[in-house]
Amino acid sequence: MIFPAHAIPGLRILVLLACLSLCGVSARAALPVIITIDTETSSGCTPAGCFPDPLSGRVYGVLDGRAYGIGMIMDLLEKRGLRGTFFVNAYLDSWYPEQEVAEMVASIIRRGHDVQFHAHAEFRCFRRCGPQDMDCRFRCSRSEGRTAGTSLENQIEVLREGALNIERWSGRYPVAYRGGALQADVNTLKALKALDIKIDSSLAGPGHPLAAVLPVNQLGVHEGVLEVPLLAYEENLVLSRRLRFLDQESAILGEQRHLLEQAADMGLGAVTLLMHSFSFCDPRVACPIEANIERFDALLDYLVGRQDRFRVMTMRDFWEAYEKDPRAYLLAPPARLPEVGYGLTLYRSVVRFNQGWMNVAFLLGNVVAALLLLATLFWGARRLRRRQQAS
Numbered sequence: 001m002i003f004p005a006h007a008i009p010g011l012r013i014l015v016l017l018a019c020l021s022l023c024g025v026s027a028r029a030a031l032p033v034i035i036t037i038d039t040e041t042s043s044g045c046t047p048a049g050c051f052p053d054p055l056s057g058r059v060y061g062v063l064d065g066r067a068y069g070i071g072m073i074m075d076l077l078e079k080r081g082l083r084g085t086f087f088v089n090a091y092l093d094s095w096y097p098e099q100e101v102a103e104m105v106a107s108i109i110r111r112g113h114d115v116q117f118h119a120h121a122e123f124r125c126f127r128r129c130g131p132q133d134m135d136c137r138f139r140c141s142r143s144e145g146r147t148a149g150t151s152l153e154n155q156i157e158v159l160r161e162g163a164l165n166i167e168r169w170s171g172r173y174p175v176a177y178r179g180g181a182l183q184a185d186v187n188t189l190k191a192l193k194a195l196d197i198k199i200d201s202s203l204a205g206p207g208h209p210l211a212a213v214l215p216v217n218q219l220g221v222h223e224g225v226l227e228v229p230l231l232a233y234e235e236n237l238v239l240s241r242r243l244r245f246l247d248q249e250s251a252i253l254g255e256q257r258h259l260l261e262q263a264a265d266m267g268l269g270a271v272t273l274l275m276h277s278f279s280f281c282d283p284r285v286a287c288p289i290e291a292n293i294e295r296f297d298a299l300l301d302y303l304v305g306r307q308d309r310f311r312v313m314t315m316r317d318f319w320e321a322y323e324k325d326p327r328a329y330l331l332a333p334p335a336r337l338p339e340v341g342y343g344l345t346l347y348r349s350v351v352r353f354n355q356g357w358m359n360v361a362f363l364l365g366n367v368v369a370a371l372l373l374l375a376t377l378f379w380g381a382r383r384l385r386r387r388q389q390a391s
């Protein structure tokens with residue numbers, strides 16, 4: 001026999017509390033995942049001078065009439081109704097015609113994606129130094145061509161210019177900032193606060209300068225700025241440990257999924273995935289990079305298939321959610337870093353054998369160690385058998 005809830009005193013309240021608690025758990029359980037695309041070219045410096053490639057290279061990724069850059073990243077996101085956050089280098093106009101940069105940013109905004117502020121301030125040096133004047137460039141890159149490591153006044157001036165550029169090109173003042181090469185220090189946070197930029201997303205692991213004042217991996221507030229860090233993790237190689245951070249280009253799909261699951265289990269406030277406008281096509285290295293395209297496609301399928309666990313958001317959307325209820329996201333820092341075990345690391349070194357000397361060194365080292373172990377076992381077994389025959 002089934003008792004209606006109203007028949008037992010207090011049962012209805014219990015049912016209501018249980019429902020509220022479950023609803024709360026499921027809302028909290030969806031970990032915000034912010035897909036961030038650093039959108040930039042290189043200064044293209046050699047001893048002969050600095051000559052950046054055109055935007056068609058590392059930003060649009062054009063090869064043989066196809067585009068593997070920001071357009072393809074947006075296509076893959078939009079296929080699932082998702083949007084990304086493009087951290088655009090705010091000083092690109094120092095080398096490229098401003099109209100060209102503004103059109104690139106507009107092409108992202110038109111498709112409903114988020115544009116935020118990335119600072120490769122060394123680009124500012126193109127304004128006052130000729131491309132071949134390396135002495136001028138050296139002096140400039142120690143002052144107005146740099147952010148972290150310089151005075152608060154300098155950082156405010158440099159970052160103000162960048163923030164206003166992003167506002168002019170995108171139509172909205174930025175809410176989030178990421179330092180070039182992830183550089184940021186306490187003066188950077190103070191400058192962001194002075195400029196009313198709400199979020200920094202530069203902290204990457206325990207060795208980062210901001211790790212002295214902010215938690216690693218967990219959201220935190222310092223100098224009035226919210227830090228949304230990159231996800232640092234350890235590779236457990238049995239005899240040693242190596243520190244890395246979540247990066248679409250360097251981690252295989254198995255590692256990315258494993259790390260995201262751990263981040264959700266650890267109760268992190270949000271996770272950022274780092275990639276670049278040239279993740280799928282870097283004309284000076286390889287284009288297209290099919291493995292990166294397939295991996296991103298598969299990761300998005302995974303995230304969309306696990307909406308109970310993960311919620312893909314832009315930085316701007318995340319800021320709006322955070323502002324409404326900061327306590328839902330400012331959670332206790334986890335006791336340890338997420339970890340990728342020996343098996344997954346070995347598997348990555350096999351599938352990415354031709355990509356980077358570290359994969360080659362790790363795989364060859366393990367093959368040599370395995371052969372030595374087998375030889376030792378074989379030698380030991382033979383000795384044992386001889387002894388048994390002799391006795």
Ligand SMILES: [Zn+2]
Nearest residue numbers: 038040180181
């Ligand atoms: Zn960058």
